[in-house]
Amino acid sequence: MVALTTERPQGDARAAFELASADDSIGEEASAAPLYEAAMRLGLEPSLRRQASIQLASTLRNLGRADEGLALLHAERLQASDDLDDALAVFESLLLADLGREREGLSRALGAMAGHLPRYRRSVTNYAKALLTTAVGFSDDDLFLFARDGAPELPDTTDRGHITHDGARIWYASHGTGPAVVLLHGGLGHAGNWGYQVPALLAAGYRTVAIDSRGHGRSTRDDRPYSYELMAGDVLAVLDHLSIDRAAFVGWSDGACIALVLADMAPERATGVMFFACNVDDTGTLPFVGTPVIDRCFSRHGKDYAALSATPDDFGPFVEAVGAMQRSQPNYGAADLATLSRPFTIVQAEFEEFIRPEHARYLTATIPSAKLVTLPGVSHFAPLQRPATFNAAVLEFLKAQN
Structure with missing residues (x-):
């Protein structure tokens, strides 16, 4: 991998990303993290930027820096939607769980899963939103979740x-x-x-x-x-x-x-x-x-x-x-x-x-x-x-x- 990346220009964002991915795959998170950061700083192409963000967030989690990983994904999900939205939500859920925000993490995972369950989409989405009403530390400062899902439904009542x-x-x-x-x-x-x-x-x-x-x-x-x-x-x-x-x-x-x-x-x-x-x-x-x-x-x-x-x-x-x-x-x-x-x-x-x-x-x-x-x-x-x-x-x- 090092030999292949040397064929790319010095300071090339794609080369830094590939090196980071290679280190990540063999458990060398400490060296992978700065390479991911360099790739993103150097202007990684949009098609790879979200992938790099997710992989860097996962790496930071493994390094005990879950709060940094969550902040990274929080910023990333405000960008344009793509086919990695669900993957991003899954890694967010892991980071939230590590930070003691399990209910919020489960809500994120269920919200991502709902779109793949046409028969149960509405009920699973509602379960995901309901979890947030008692989630400790929950926040939606940018209103991303509100824009996507709305507020949790009001409880059932006959009145x-x-x-x-x-x-x-x-x-x-x-x-x-x-x-x-x-x-x-x-x-x-x-x-x-x-x-x-x-x-x-x-x-x-x-x-x-x-x-x-x-x-x-x-x-x-x-x-x-x-x-x-x-x-x-x-x-x-x-x-x-x-x-x-x-x-x-x-x-x-x-x-x-x-x-x-x-x-x-x-x-x-x-x-x-x-x-x-x-x-x-x-x-x-x-x-x-x-x-x-x-x-x-x-x-x-x-x-x-x-x-x-x-x-x-x-x-x-x-x-x-x-x-x-x-x-x-x-x-x-x-x-x-x-x-x-x-x-x-x-x-x-x-x-x-x-x-x-x-x-x-x-x-x-x-x-x-x-x-x-x-x-x-x-x-x-x-x-x-x-x-x-x-x-x-x-x-x-x-x-x-x-």
């Missing part, structure tokens, strides 16, 4: 369906018993985006009510423009249908706007509001800057809309209609905020893409009985990125309400 209210059919799902927690999703999403939160809340003894906002998910709408007031009215109608007098509201992005309106228009129905990643006026938002994470979330929203909506071909008009609401609402001034009587927990992510951090501080200073919580290491999509971090904040908020 789900539609109510008819104010020109729309509103879908809800109620789980468990105990103090009620209403989960209000973000714009363009749906109740299923809380798939990592519902099991954690049920385990802690709460009753959850997840609602598809008007025009989102399985809920319909009429011809009126979207408004947070209309959506808040829908939430109250669901609570009336379920005979729930009071609840804690956990709102994410647009869902936080709905929770704000609920606490204003019907404070007697709210034990408190967790207000995550939202503004109350047009000074609270950052200039929009697209990112791959935002693109992946948007892509998943489009797929879910097509799968769930009564108007599956209208995602474009839906996006524009929701955007028109977001650009013009809400409009709460300082005097309005000062009248809010329910406890608020204002939650801001460390890497929030849409809401100014000073806006969160302003809300905390202006709303009576408000406190500020900052979530480290996550962005606007924290409930999906690091569920354990977000769930801990939710449970701390609920503890204070009860």
Whole structure:
């Protein structure tokens, strides 16, 4: 092999890769690793780069450097998909197991296997996602898994369906018993985006009510423009249908706007509001800057809309209609905020893409009985990125309400 590689130009990436592979095959991982790294640094051709990444990650695992191998494959799976996707997932699962993240590793392996099991693809995919709801240390910071698979499905319940209210059919799902927690999703999403939160809340003894906002998910709408007031009215109608007098509201992005309106228009129905990643006026938002994470979330929203909506071909008009609401609402001034009587927990992510951090501080200073919580290491999509971090904040908020 050395003789053959000498026929290639000095500093040739392919030669370094072949030498690394040869050393790897005879158990010389210590010499193989730097050769793989050199091959990739020298500009290995795309058709071999993913192969080199997988082999280097495996080599690093054998050298006791599983964390480095996992980081390498994590970056690699964000690249273009190819016929080595499943191999990459299998080696990721081994590295995760070595790092004590067995459930996450098993989930990766099952997810790769599902595509080869047409009869059982859906059930195996769901099992893979369900494992993540209790996986220690699980993260999906880049939303790769969310874009590919969506959030874990909500648990089964017989207490789900539609109510008819104010020109729309509103879908809800109620789980468990105990103090009620209403989960209000973000714009363009749906109740299923809380798939990592519902099991954690049920385990802690709460009753959850997840609602598809008007025009989102399985809920319909009429011809009126979207408004947070209309959506808040829908939430109250669901609570009336379920005979729930009071609840804690956990709102994410647009869902936080709905929770704000609920606490204003019907404070007697709210034990408190967790207000995550939202503004109350047009000074609270950052200039929009697209990112791959935002693109992946948007892509998943489009797929879910097509799968769930009564108007599956209208995602474009839906996006524009929701955007028109977001650009013009809400409009709460300082005097309005000062009248809010329910406890608020204002939650801001460390890497929030849409809401100014000073806006969160302003809300905390202006709303009576408000406190500020900052979530480290996550962005606007924290409930999906690091569920354990977000769930801990939710449970701390609920503890204070009860």
